[in-house]
Amino acid sequence: MTQTAHLVVTRGTSGDDTHIESYDVPFEPGQSVLDGLRWIRTHHDPSLAFRFSCISANACKECMMLLDGKVIYACTERLTDGEMRVEPLANKTLIRDLVTEIAPPDERL
Amino acid sequence: MRQIETDVVVIGAGGAGMAAAIAASEAGKRSILIDRSLIGRGGATVMAQMTVAAAVGEQTEDHWTHHLKDTLAAGRGLCDERLARLLCEEGVTAIRKLQEWKVGWAAEDGHLKQVQAPGHDRPRCVYVDFLNTGPAVSKTLRTQVIRHDRIRRVGDLYALDIVLRDGAAVGVLCVHLHTGEPVLISAPATIIATGGLTRLYRRNSASLNMSGDGYAMALRAGASLIDMEFVQFFPIGHLAPRLIGMDPIMWDPFRYKLGGRLLNGNREEFTQNYGVADGGRYQITRDQATYAITKEVEAGRGSPAGGAYLSFEHVPEAELRKAFGPIIDKLAKNGIDLTKTAVEVAPIAHYHMGGVRVGVDMETEVPNLYCAGEAVGGANGANRLSGNAITEALAFGFVAGRNAAARAADTGPAGDIAADAAEGLALLQADGPTDAPNSAALVTALQALMQDYVGPFRTAEKLAHALAELRRMKAELGDTPYGSGGTYDSERLDWFDLRTMLVIAEAVTLSAQARTESRGAHQREDHPGLEAAWEVNQVIRLAEGTLSLERLPVIRETVLEAAS
Ligand SMILES: Cc1cc2nc3c(=O)[nH]c(=O)nc-3n(C[C@H](O)[C@H](O)[C@H](O)COP(=O)(O)OP(=O)(O)OC[C@H]3O[C@@H](n4cnc5c(N)ncnc54)[C@H](O)[C@@H]3O)c2cc1C
Ligand code: FES
Numbered sequence: 001m002t003q004t005a006h007l008v009v010t011r012g013t014s015g016d017d018t019h020i021e022s023y024d025v026p027f028e029p030g031q032s033v034l035d036g037l038r039w040i041r042t043h044h045d046p047s048l049a050f051r052f053s054c055i056s057a058n059a060c061k062e063c064m065m066l067l068d069g070k071v072i073y074a075c076t077e078r079l080t081d082g083e084m085r086v087e088p089l090a091n092k093t094l095i096r097d098l099v100t101e102i103a104p105p106d107e108r109l
Numbered sequence: 110m111r112q113i114e115t116d117v118v119v120i121g122a123g124g125a126g127m128a129a130a131i132a133a134s135e136a137g138k139r140s141i142l143i144d145r146s147l148i149g150r151g152g153a154t155v156m157a158q159m160t161v162a163a164a165v166g167e168q169t170e171d172h173w174t175h176h177l178k179d180t181l182a183a184g185r186g187l188c189d190e191r192l193a194r195l196l197c198e199e200g201v202t203a204i205r206k207l208q209e210w211k212v213g214w215a216a217e218d219g220h221l222k223q224v225q226a227p228g229h230d231r232p233r234c235v236y237v238d239f240l241n242t243g244p245a246v247s248k249t250l251r252t253q254v255i256r257h258d259r260i261r262r263v264g265d266l267y268a269l270d271i272v273l274r275d276g277a278a279v280g281v282l283c284v285h286l287h288t289g290e291p292v293l294i295s296a297p298a299t300i301i302a303t304g305g306l307t308r309l310y311r312r313n314s315a316s317l318n319m320s321g322d323g324y325a326m327a328l329r330a331g332a333s334l335i336d337m338e339f340v341q342f343f344p345i346g347h348l349a350p351r352l353i354g355m356d357p358i359m360w361d362p363f364r365y366k367l368g369g370r371l372l373n374g375n376r377e378e379f380t381q382n383y384g385v386a387d388g389g390r391y392q393i394t395r396d397q398a399t400y401a402i403t404k405e406v407e408a409g410r411g412s413p414a415g416g417a418y419l420s421f422e423h424v425p426e427a428e429l430r431k432a433f434g435p436i437i438d439k440l441a442k443n444g445i446d447l448t449k450t451a452v453e454v455a456p457i458a459h460y461h462m463g464g465v466r467v468g469v470d471m472e473t474e475v476p477n478l479y480c481a482g483e484a485v486g487g488a489n490g491a492n493r494l495s496g497n498a499i500t501e502a503l504a505f506g507f508v509a510g511r512n513a514a515a516r517a518a519d520t521g522p523a524g525d526i527a528a529d530a531a532e533g534l535a536l537l538q539a540d541g542p543t544d545a546p547n548s549a550a551l552v553t554a555l556q557a558l559m560q561d562y563v564g565p566f567r568t569a570e571k572l573a574h575a576l577a578e579l580r581r582m583k584a585e586l587g588d589t590p591y592g593s594g595g596t597y598d599s600e601r602l603d604w605f606d607l608r609t610m611l612v613i614a615e616a617v618t619l620s621a622q623a624r625t626e627s628r629g630a631h632q633r634e635d636h637p638g639l640e641a642a643w644e645v646n647q648v649i650r651l652a653e654g655t656l657s658l659e660r661l662p663v664i665r666e667t668v669l670e671a672a673s
Contacts, residue, residue, distance in 0.1 A: 013596050013597075028351070030349075030350045030351035030443075030444070031351050032351065032353050035351075038549070041547075041549040041599070042547065042549040042550045042552075042553050043547075043550070046547050046548045046549040046550070046599060046600050046603065047592070047598075047599055047600055048599065049597045049598075049599045052317060053146045053147075053150060053151045053152075053316040053317050053318055054150075054155070054156055054316045054317075055315075055316060055317065056352070056353045056354070056355075057156045057316075057354070057355060057356045057357075058353065058354035058355070059150070059155045059156045059243070059244060059356075060146065060147065060150040060151060060155065060316065061147075061150065062146065062147060062150065075353055075354075076353045076354045078353075095287050095596060095597050096596050096597040097597075099287075099597050101287070102147070103147055103148075103264040103265060106262070107147070107148050107262045107263060107264045108263070108264070108265070109111070109263055109265070109266060109285050109287075109292065
């Protein structure tokens with residue numbers, strides 16, 4: 001049974017003012033926030049930036065972001081019917097959209 | 110433009126890349142270890158949950174020659190025997206090294222525990238409980254890497270092309286993901302350790318970073334690839350319900366310990382109709398299970414998500430808990446109660462036997478360009494034994510690191526490589542088209558094409574269709590990267606990924622089309638059965654934008670006779 005999540009995503013790069021964009025994302029119960037963000041890229045806007053590697057094994061720990069103000073892994077958090085506010089991590093330097101600088105300082109360029 | 114100079118540049122920080130950097134440092138050489146993701150997190154190594162094969166002889170008496178015999182048998186006559194030997198012989202040293210570094214191989218009564226995986230003649234596979242093998246290997250190597258001052262680690266750096274001077278490698282052209290800026294790493298020796306290609310398929314156990322980047326870089330640099338038709342599918346990858354926080358191949362250990370029944374969409378046992386009664390005891394081999402599930406789905410008797418059911422409903426809860434305690438809790442969090450529900454499984458792309466062609470020193474046909482890990486082809490022939498991949502990553506990594514360090518000592522600094530990289534730099538800095546198609550949707554389309562037409566069971570018709578489509582998609586993709594090349598430009602990233610995935614998909618398809626027989630992981634429905642005349646390797650090269658295939662005799666070595 002398909003449901004719809006209303007994802008409200010904070011977008012933009014450091015420097016300019018960030019803005020909000022909303023997307024209605026159809027999903028089957030059980031699908032993750034990461035599934036939803038990937039759906040937005042393939043169906044609406046491939047420029048939406050977020051980072052992930054392992055997709056859902058929860059091994060890479062790259063997909064950290066804020067959901068309704070709480071730190072989550074996008075790949076282990078489920079989509080729910082209704083509004084979901086997705087933002088970049090607040091305590092890390094913003095790169096673009098949901099991507100922040102998360103590498104340890106001595107592993108950066 | 111940023112240019113960094115070092116002795117050895119290692120592309121990819123999985124098991125192979127980290128092992129290579131450590132070995133280069135132990136040989137006294139500086140290295141830069143780069144990854145398009147985070148160091149030690151981006152690839153297959155950190156995702157592995159099962160076992161690692163090596164003849165350490167702790168559970169029972171063993172010798173690497175026994176391991177080699179099993180590896181060659183699994184490879185169905187196509188292994189490069191020098192590489193297979195290296196895997197088995199050096200593998201023992203590699204596993205011991207990890208033990209010294211306190212990886213935590215499971216032990217009991219004063220010896221390492223070893224289990225017997227299919228295809229091995231005795232208990233040979235070490236592991237870290239519970240399902241923690243890959244994370245432990247990755248963490249242990251990363252801890253060692255950090256202890257070496259000579260290794261500089263840089264994440265979020267995407268390698269695009271090997272830079273050549275007079276036909277030899279002099280470093281790597283990269284793009285820094287956060288800024289979109291080009292970065293050159295100048296080095297007298299370069300090691301490709303970028304892992305495999307399973308992201309080419311819709312159903313895979315891959316990470317985002319397994320698009321075959323290393324294969325494509327090696328091809329464009331003039332190296333050749335071997336055995337590209339052999340993609341290993343894992344028959345019972347998790348399909349539904351959506352499972353998060355776990356590796357999709359996790360059901361294999363469950364089947365070893367508890368059996369489990371394979372059922373079709375009507376909840377009937379079906380494998381007996383394909384000649385193998387499984388009887389809930391896991392007797393069916395990987396290729397038989399893949400065939401039976403695929404055919405049942407084609408006949409309209411699949412499970413709702415398009416696979417088969419795997420049921421443990423008949424296993425008492427106490428038994429489930431005893432075998433997989435913490436994992437049962439993780440499943441509960443996913444809303445899965447194995448005593449009440451069957452899960453759905455289907456074949457998924459899991460590993461690639463083929464890859465870059467190298468010698469025993471891990472050097473490719475391009476001077477000063479080395480390769481290690483899953484990116485290397487040849488060691489496993491037409492089929493890989495369970496547990497051989499991590500061993501391969503570690504053993505080949507150490508060997509490549511040592512030899513690259515020696516080469517760096519002989520050759521000396523590569524100097525300024527900006528002029529050598531001019532063509533790649535121009536591409537990276539080009540402005541994208543304004544009317545580009547959705548890049549993410551193109552990736553999805555490519556994955557669907559490969560799954561449906563170049564999957565586990567192939568026919569001339571399907572392969573011809575795939576080839577035509579791939580060429581059409583290549584034309585659609587064009588020669589100019591999408592996007593503008595700024596800060597974390599996802600579309601441009603997709604474009605570079607697609608450039609790689611399309612040429613590698615074509616290499617797989619062409620090799621599969623030419624091989625008119627069925628062997629190991631390559632199954633042709635229109636050419637069932639093995640043919641003696643096909644006991645040859647296929648090698649593929651890229652020249653002026655065109656791929657060409659050649660058949661070469663398998664490299665044999667008489668180590669087995671010598672050792673026995
Ligand atoms: C889910 C899963 C479970 C597995 N379980 C087992 C098991 O139990 N036992 C076993 O033996 N094998 C197992 N395998 C196979 C095994 O894990 C791999 O073959 C092995 O880890 C490969 O190691 P590697 O270092 O060659 O590559 P990887 O570990 O894949 O590392 C490659 C690295 O290169 C990076 N990279 C790729 N392209 C670029 C680029 N262009 N620029 C910069 N960096 C790049 C990636 O981000 C990645 O970090 C499993 C594989 C998977 C996917
Ligand atoms: S995508 Fe790897 S932890 Fe979420």
